[in-house]
Amino acid sequence: MKTGSVIAALRADKDFASLGTTVPKLIFDLSPDINSIGKRLDAVHAVGKQYFVHIDLASVIGKDESGIVFLKKLGVDGIISTRTNIIKTAREHGIFTVQRFFIVDSHSVATTLESLKASKADMIEIMPGIIPRVIKSLREKIDTPIIAGGLIESKRDIENAIESGASAVSTSRTELWQM
Numbered sequence: 001m002k003t004g005s006v007i008a009a010l011r012a013d014k015d016f017a018s019l020g021t022t023v024p025k026l027i028f029d030l031s032p033d034i035n036s037i038g039k040r041l042d043a044v045h046a047v048g049k050q051y052f053v054h055i056d057l058a059s060v061i062g063k064d065e066s067g068i069v070f071l072k073k074l075g076v077d078g079i080i081s082t083r084t085n086i087i088k089t090a091r092e093h094g095i096f097t098v099q100r101f102f103i104v105d106s107h108s109v110a111t112t113l114e115s116l117k118a119s120k121a122d123m124i125e126i127m128p129g130i131i132p133r134v135i136k137s138l139r140e141k142i143d144t145p146i147i148a149g150g151l152i153e154s155k156r157d158i159e160n161a162i163e164s165g166a167s168a169v170s171t172s173r174t175e176l177w178q179m
Contacts, residue, residue, distance in 0.1 A: 016040050020047045028052050028080060028098075033059035041074060050077040052098060055086060065089050080125065087119035100125040105150040132164035139165030152176065 008024040010016060011031045019027070027044050029037070032053045044051040053061075053076050061067045063083065068090050071079060078096035081087055087097045099121035101112045116124060135146055145168070148161035152171035161169045171177070 013040075016043050019043055019049060024049070026050050026052065028054060030054050030057055032057065032061070034061055037061075037071075037074060037076070041076060045075075052076065052078040052080055052096075054080040054100075055090075056081050056083065056100075065093075068093050068095065071095070078122075084115045084119040087121045091120060091122075097121045098123045098125055100127065102127050103151060106153075109151070132160050135161060135164040135166050 007026045007028055008015075008019075009028040009030050013036065025048075027049050029040055029051065032040070032055075037053060037058075041051045053071055055061065055063060055067060055071070058067070061070060063081075063086060068079070068086070072093050072095055076095070078098060079086070079090050080098040080100055081090070082100045082102075084099070087099045090097045097119070099116065099119055101108070101115070101124060103109060103112065103126055112124070112126075131148070135148060138146060146166045148164075148166040148169045149171070152158060152161070152169050153173060153176075155176065158169045158171070158176060
């Protein structure tokens, strides 16, 4: 995958109807179930794209080795999971893997690094992708003051959060407490 690529994350059957007109070559299925995966896989492959199943969100498919083997036999191009053991098992079966991490603070960064060492995922997905935009969106919808916390490591991080509408910023970085 080239740098700067966009991945299409799809949730509903109707989203799969317009695959031929989409630019992304990689499709993440975020609402797979045992009855739809075959049809969706065929639709994605028919237009020359790659199909990845978010196994954690898959209905009626085991989140275990049997589920991995099932998906491999179907011909999926890869799987997505937050679970280190699932990523390891998929890799053992020769399936391309994306491990998803939710980064909320510096401890979760450390946990991500440790999990990645164990899983050896092919790629990782970090969430949330853009928190200042979320702060701005929330600010427009609520009157409750917002505190931005987690992963605040620089003066610019604080400025971005405040400019986006946060009322305050919490950080464990003592050098930033004087701002």
